[in-house]
Every structure is written in structure tokens, then in C-alpha cells.
Amino acid sequence: MAYFLQLVFAGIALGCIYALIGLGFSIIFKASEVINFAQGELLLVGAYIVSGGVFVWHLPFLLALVLGIAITVLIGLLFERFLLRRMLGRPPFTLLMMTIGLDIILLTSVIVIWGSQPLPAASPFGVSSGFNLGGVHFATNDLWTIGITVVLCALLFAFFRFTKYGLAMRATALDQEAALAVGINIRRVYALAWGMAAGIATLGGVFLAIGSFTITPTLGSIALLAFPAIILGGLDSVSGAVVGGLVIGLALDLTAGYESNLATVLGAGFHDIMPYLLMILVLLIRPYGLFGSRKVERI
Amino acid sequence: MNVSSTGEQDTTSAALLSVEDLTVRFAGVKALSEVSFQVQSGALFAVIGPNGAGKTSLFNVLSRVYQPTTGRVTFAGRDLLRLKPHQVARAGIARTLQSLGQFPSMSVLDYLLLGRHTRMSSGILSGGLYLGPTRQEERKNRAYCLHLLDLLDLARQSSLPLGSLPYGLQKRADLARALALEPKLLLLDEPVAGMNVEETAEIAAILAEVQEQLGVTQILVEHDMALVMGIADRVLVLDFGRIIALGTPAEVQAHPDVIKAYLGETLGENTPLSAPIPTDTSH
Amino acid sequence: MSVPKKTSAPVADRTRAEAGLPGRALPISRWIVTGIILLAIVLFFVIAGDDWFTIVNNTLIAAIAALALNVLSGYTGQVSLGLAFFMAIGAYTAALLGGTQPTGPLDSQGFALPWIIWLPAAGIVAALVGALVGPTALRLKGFYLGIVTLALVFIGQYLFINLRAVTGGPQGRTFPVPAIGSATFDQQNTFLGLALTSGQQYFLLILPILVLAALFVANVARTRAGRAFRAVRDHEIGAAMMGVNLFEVKMGAFVLSSFLAGIAGALFASYNSYVIPGYWDLTLSIQFIAAIIIGGVASIWGSLLGAAFVFGLPQVIDHFSLLPPPSGNGGLSSGDLNTLIYGALIILFLLFEPNGLIGLVGRFQRTLRASANEKEESSDPAEISDLPFSSNSH
Numbered sequence: 001m002a003y004f005l006q007l008v009f010a011g012i013a014l015g016c017i018y019a020l021i022g023l024g025f026s027i028i029f030k031a032s033e034v035i036n037f038a039q040g041e042l043l044l045v046g047a048y049i050v051s052g053g054v055f056v057w058h059l060p061f062l063l064a065l066v067l068g069i070a071i072t073v074l075i076g077l078l079f080e081r082f083l084l085r086r087m088l089g090r091p092p093f094t095l096l097m098m099t100i101g102l103d104i105i106l107l108t109s110v111i112v113i114w115g116s117q118p119l120p121a122a123s124p125f126g127v128s129s130g131f132n133l134g135g136v137h138f139a140t141n142d143l144w145t146i147g148i149t150v151v152l153c154a155l156l157f158a159f160f161r162f163t164k165y166g167l168a169m170r171a172t173a174l175d176q177e178a179a180l181a182v183g184i185n186i187r188r189v190y191a192l193a194w195g196m197a198a199g200i201a202t203l204g205g206v207f208l209a210i211g212s213f214t215i216t217p218t219l220g221s222i223a224l225l226a227f228p229a230i231i232l233g234g235l236d237s238v239s240g241a242v243v244g245g246l247v248i249g250l251a252l253d254l255t256a257g258y259e260s261n262l263a264t265v266l267g268a269g270f271h272d273i274m275p276y277l278l279m280i281l282v283l284l285i286r287p288y289g290l291f292g293s294r295k296v297e298r299i
Numbered sequence: 300m301n302v303s304s305t306g307e308q309d310t311t312s313a314a315l316l317s318v319e320d321l322t323v324r325f326a327g328v329k330a331l332s333e334v335s336f337q338v339q340s341g342a343l344f345a346v347i348g349p350n351g352a353g354k355t356s357l358f359n360v361l362s363r364v365y366q367p368t369t370g371r372v373t374f375a376g377r378d379l380l381r382l383k384p385h386q387v388a389r390a391g392i393a394r395t396l397q398s399l400g401q402f403p404s405m406s407v408l409d410y411l412l413l414g415r416h417t418r419m420s421s422g423i424l425s426g427g428l429y430l431g432p433t434r435q436e437e438r439k440n441r442a443y444c445l446h447l448l449d450l451l452d453l454a455r456q457s458s459l460p461l462g463s464l465p466y467g468l469q470k471r472a473d474l475a476r477a478l479a480l481e482p483k484l485l486l487l488d489e490p491v492a493g494m495n496v497e498e499t500a501e502i503a504a505i506l507a508e509v510q511e512q513l514g515v516t517q518i519l520v521e522h523d524m525a526l527v528m529g530i531a532d533r534v535l536v537l538d539f540g541r542i543i544a545l546g547t548p549a550e551v552q553a554h555p556d557v558i559k560a561y562l563g564e565t566l567g568e569n570t571p572l573s574a575p576i577p578t579d580t581s582h
Numbered sequence: 583m584s585v586p587k588k589t590s591a592p593v594a595d596r597t598r599a600e601a602g603l604p605g606r607a608l609p610i611s612r613w614i615v616t617g618i619i620l621l622a623i624v625l626f627f628v629i630a631g632d633d634w635f636t637i638v639n640n641t642l643i644a645a646i647a648a649l650a651l652n653v654l655s656g657y658t659g660q661v662s663l664g665l666a667f668f669m670a671i672g673a674y675t676a677a678l679l680g681g682t683q684p685t686g687p688l689d690s691q692g693f694a695l696p697w698i699i700w701l702p703a704a705g706i707v708a709a710l711v712g713a714l715v716g717p718t719a720l721r722l723k724g725f726y727l728g729i730v731t732l733a734l735v736f737i738g739q740y741l742f743i744n745l746r747a748v749t750g751g752p753q754g755r756t757f758p759v760p761a762i763g764s765a766t767f768d769q770q771n772t773f774l775g776l777a778l779t780s781g782q783q784y785f786l787l788i789l790p791i792l793v794l795a796a797l798f799v800a801n802v803a804r805t806r807a808g809r810a811f812r813a814v815r816d817h818e819i820g821a822a823m824m825g826v827n828l829f830e831v832k833m834g835a836f837v838l839s840s841f842l843a844g845i846a847g848a849l850f851a852s853y854n855s856y857v858i859p860g861y862w863d864l865t866l867s868i869q870f871i872a873a874i875i876i877g878g879v880a881s882i883w884g885s886l887l888g889a890a891f892v893f894g895l896p897q898v899i900d901h902f903s904l905l906p907p908p909s910g911n912g913g914l915s916s917g918d919l920n921t922l923i924y925g926a927l928i929i930l931f932l933l934f935e936p937n938g939l940i941g942l943v944g945r946f947q948r949t950l951r952a953s954a955n956e957k958e959e960s961s962d963p964a965e966i967s968d969l970p971f972s973s974n975s976h
Contacts, residue, residue: 098929231729396820401817422807476824
């Protein structure tokens, strides 16, 4: 039982990381209808800058964190401003491919700069710090992950509900032309969306890194699992991204935790495909995800 | 001939298209309410009405893109509502597109050949092997489409991509594509939208020829009153999804409900209807 | 009359590109070009060394796979990240049917059938799997479809790692080699008095297959099915209104694409003789997407050019040792440079030349024609595209 609870707790923490990635992704998608395939790689870059900052440049953790966020935000803003914006009005597949291009460049740049050997993950607290309760170890990292995610969700909720720019983003998401017509600065909305998404990605990357103890360039592919989470929740639903992330995180950890019992039947690595199987299952019933909606097409 | 505000039943000759009590409702809005009318074979039938009146919804039902809440539609003696969207073309109904620029990279000729999709039969395997029968089919249909382009004065643009054509020619190419199906019924979705006087006259002439020489039945949704009143045999007026008049152009123009729908309660001096208003308006 | 929009210039040559030809040329020059190509092929065949055969053969195989992806994504507009999966299905079908029979419990399975059976079977089985997966996948659109095809790649990898009997498990296995009689293609043999190296033998197998595939796809593109593909890509609802059965067309494209991918996978595995399951991964799928974007979507020649760029060029760079191999400690290796380049090229091409290299070729040809306009005695009537303004909008 304790084992189960341990898995649930870890799963929720992992789910929060996926929720963070999904949140960033959703913000970009809602604001500009762009599918950012590079979301996972932004996470990777952020994680590397933080860890690299601490271990290679010997910066204090918080400074490295700020640096990481700043640089990924800058990348996001530059990409959006100089490359993506020229592609307005192009078909979504084209925009998706642009972000795949960004993804490739970011990943390769990380490999070129830092190499593919594992780098220790920078962490403000000890690796095994945390407290035990009822046989379950509550790792500090996981607690921080869950806590920050909850806070971020609340902040985002307040942002979208009560602030001017939050309202502007929601308006843009609903109807770009109408938003333009009422004087909303779409360019700023896009920039804001990408900046926020990049910053959130870095946070997710840092938590993921701490949880993995070391980071390698393959961290981005762990983040790839955020895509089934997003799809499962529904592409155009921010709350769907969070729910999807939690579902996937839980499913991953629970499956990983129990699959050794079924190893003879399932073989190795079943937990890696569990998110995809879940996603396919959901899509069979709801082709636009749990909370997604159909786009209206003109004849 | 009587003009009633709920539609009339002409039972003399068999109608090509018969719509009965059609209602389309979504999200609490009634796009169409108990619409009934008939279109005779060979007629040029127009549907007009202010924006939001339900004209496009009507076409979408006929194209089977919308599923009506209630009602029946009979086309050439068959129940149209049993068909799936891609079966409508095969049944002989062609429709022009409301918004252009949807197929920018296709050449005009290829676009017309696409219009002949249901009249051809080669598939992936036969197309890939490109043996005799496929070759012949391509040749014959190409010739037909080039001939059609000639008739519509688009022959010079046959190998140009649609996206490179000016707006008026794109509309004409779309009309040619719909005609390439050799349809029994042609649905024209605002065929002269955005055109100037000359272009409209060209289209009007084409539509008249289509009716006289090809005998194709046409249903026209339009805002351009001059066009509608000039070439339509009968006109259906919709407003808020309901029929408010059905009859010949002259009858419809004089109908008080129609005038009210377009102008509001008071009768203005400049009406959008091109024919002179009858002076006897005392009823 | 309205002035053609800014996008009309690249779009204007899409039709020609989509016909599979690099541009409209006078008949004489087309023969000259064909002649030059044939001469180049013969020269290459006779002169080139083994290294070059490796590069060219792998590029030709990649071209077949790029063609497969173009059929599904380029012509029919279905987002697919799953090419690697179908290539793997083809490869493992070939392995199972053609592999040497196992001598012990740890050996991989094989029925030692000849290549004339396992090669087509690779395509057919991949096509069947496509037919199985298609109805579920093709209900989805856009990114949803893309991620489901991504799921295929990962589910495939899980299956391949665990089905040791067929795939050899994580360590991989050897793949069957074509043979004529007792002469197997992995060694030098003498045919009709000519001594041919392994590379040359494979070349004589791969090139005709590529040519046949290219001709087949080109024919499909210019007939009814190809028009239906493009209609589905451009505007589904409109296509349906014209009588196109969306589901059938998408399935057809999916099955054809899977077939070609299976053949390419089998050829690749056979030629490289040893492949691990980890090879058929997302990166491979993405490389092919890059290939068709760089080469030119919905274009036969574009598939070849793109494959040459993404798969051939890095091997050429390696051959000349222009850059050090990857060291794991950072620094620019040849593989990294190539990846950076094609990542950047994806973005650049999408920004400036969405029709890829073929589009560039077309633009170049138009510039040439525009300057030679007075001299040209063309029997074609004057067309709007001959006017200067339509080609100068960039």
C-alpha cells in the first residue's frame, strides 16, 4: 500500500512537470494556433543552462535559474518575432514544421555546446532530502514541483481572468481578427505567450533534471511525452493540458512501478508507451481529446 | 398565381428538387424553420434574403454538410438526406465554393478534372500503372474539360495555377469546375460576389446559356438583385430562417414583407430592388 | 483586375513541380538533360569506388522512402511522423522471410526465402499494417494525427525491442541479402563476364526500383487519384462536395505510402546488413520530413533532391573528413553540423521557398526564360506567368 502511495505521489509530481510543459504549449497554441514542437527542447535548454551555470560556470543556483529562464525566454521571443511571425497565415503543418526545425537546432546546439555526456543536475536541495510519512518518502523536489505547479496554475488563472493582458490573450485565442479590430496588440500577445511558455518550460526542465539526478540531451525526449498528455487533454484546452499531464504522469509512474511484476508478459519498456496507448484510447472515444473542441471550417 | 408567405405547392409537373418542412437548428439557433419549396427541372431558382437568413444553411443541407433537425428533401425522386456528403456529387448535384483560394496550386485544367472526379473511375493502381484504359479516360476527360474552358473563355489559363488568377477568373474557373460534373442541379453560392458590373454581366450570360443550352437546373444564392431579378424564373426569400415570399421576380419585388425585411418598417425611396416599385401600395 | 497576390510566384510553379518535372523546358533540352543524366549514371557505375556506391545507394533508398512520405504528407497533406515505423515493418518482414534459418534457440528467425519473395512482401506487409492502422488514425486531423503516428514509432520500438525472435532484441540482427542463384550481393560476383562489386550489384537492384516507384507515383499524381490526394490536402470539405470519398482517398494514400516505406526499409536493412531496433526512431521520421521540405513537397524530383541532401550529404562530408566524428564532449562533429544545417534549412525553406529546392530550380528557370524571352520561339501562347510582375514579387 505504501508502495502504491509512493508511486501515486511521484506520479503526481511527474504529472505536474508534464502539466507545466503542457501549459506552456497550450498558451502558445491558444494565443497563436501554433503547435510548438520545440517545447520539450526549450525545457532542455533551460535545464542545461541552469545546470551548466552551476557546475561549469560556478554560479549560485538562483542566479543560474534566472539566467536559464532569461535565455529561454529570449530564444522564444526571438524565434517568434523573427521567424514565426513571417509565417502568419500559412497552413498549420508548415508552422509545425518550423517548430520542428527549431527543435532540431536547439537539440543539436545543446549537444555541440555541452556534449552528450551526462551533466549533474543542479539542485538547491540535497538529492535525498524530504520527509517520510507512513512509509512514503516525500521528496523535497517533488513537493516543490507540485507546489510551484499549483501556484503557477493559480497565477495563470488569475492572469487570464483579471489582468488586461490575460484578457487580451483570451480574446486573441478566440478570434484573432476580432481582437485586432478592438485594438489588441496581437504582436505583444504572441510575444507574451512565447515568453511565458519558455519560462514555464525552464521551470519544468529544472524539476525534471533534479528528479533525474543527471541530465543528458535525451531529456527533451522525456518531455516528448508531454504531447500525448496535451492531445489527451485536448489541444486547445489549458485545463486539458493540466489534466492530461497529471493523467500521463500517474500512468507512467504506476506502470513503471508495477511492470516488473508483469515483465514476462510485457517485456521491457512498457511504461514508455503507456502514455501513447492511453492517448489512443481517449482519442478513440473523443477524437479531440477530453476537453478539446472541433474547429469550425468554412465551406 | 398565388403568392403566400409560407410557400406554395406546384403539383403540375414533377419537380427535380422538393424540400419539405426543412428545419435546421444548432446551439439554440434556428437557421431554417419549416422551409418548403420545389424547383422544377430546367428552372433557374434564386434564394435571396438578408445576411443570416439561412441561405448558406440551406445549401449546406443540400450538400449534406448539415444534418437537418426535421424535414425531407427529395432529389430526382430519391431521398437526398440518406446520402453522405461525397455521394451528393455522384447523384448529380454540383456546388460552387463560397470562399475562393482553397486550391491555390492546382492548375485550372486539373481543377476541372477534379470536378469530373465522379465521372471518372481510375484509382491508385490503375492510375499508377497508366495503362490503356486509364490513358484513354484521361485523354477523353481532358478534352472535355478543355472544351468547357473554351466555352467559358478560360482556355488560355488552363495550365495556370488557380491561385495566380485574378478574383473574377477564379470564380469563373470554379463555375467551370462545377459544370464539369455535368450536373443535373447546379448550386451557385454567390457567383458574382465581389464582381463589377461587366464581370457580373458575363456570369449572367453564362448562367442563362447554361439554362438554355445545357438545360441544367440552377439554384442561385445571391445578394446582387439586378442579377437575380434579371435571370431567375422564381425567387425564394428567406429571413431569419423562414420563407417570407416565393414567386416570380416581379411578385417578390412587390411583396410588402420582402420590402420590410430589407428596409425595415418604413418604405424608403431608394430600394435595393432594381425594378420600379408599383405605385399602388395602399394595402 | 486585381494584381496576383504575393504568394502567386512560388505557387505558380507548384503545378509544374507537382507534375514531377523540374520545370517546363523545350523538348530538345529535355532530351539533352536525360542524356546527360544517363551518361552520368553509366560513368558513375564504371568509375566510382565502393565508398561512393555506399553513399549513392543509401541515398537512392532514402529517396524511395522520401517518395513514400511525399505521397502521404506532400500530396495528401496528412501529417505523419510514422515513416520510421513502416520502414521497420518492411525490414523485419524481409528479415523474417528471407533470413537464414536459425540454428539455435538464440538465433533470430528466418525462412531463407529468396529476395523475389521477401522484397515485395516487405512492401505488402507494411501496406497491410497501414490498412489496419489507417481507419483509426485517419479519423484524426492535423497534430492529433501527427502525434498518433508518433505513437506508432514508439509502440513500434517497444515491440521491436521485445520481439527478439524476429528483431534480435536490442542488439539487432543481420538482414537477408539478395542473390541470383548462388551469387549473393554481399560479395563480388561475375555476371555475363562482368565482375561486379557488391555496391554495383545493389545499385542495379535499387535504381530500377526507385525509377519504377517514381514513375508510378508520378502517374498517380497526374491522374484521378492524384488530383483527389491534392484536393484532400487543400480543402477537405470542398473535395467531399466534389464527390471525393475522403476516407478512401486517405486510406489509399496511407497504404501506398506504407508499401513504399516497407520496400525502402527492407532495402536499407539488407544493404546495411545489420540494424538495431533503435534505428527506427523519431529522428529518422523527422529526417524524412526535413528531406521532403528541403527537396520540395509533392514533387518526385524533390524527394530525390531532399534525400540526397539529408542522407547523402553528411556521408559525403564524412568521406572527405571535413569534420571530426562525434566525441561526446561537445564540439562540432560532422553529424551535428549536418543536423544543424538541415534544421536551419527547414526554417529557411519554409520561410522563403516553400517549394523546396525544386521551387528554387523553377525560379531559376523562370529567370532564365524571362531574360531570353524575346529570342524564345515557343509554340505556347502567351500566358500571364510570362509577364515580369508575376516572378519579381520576391
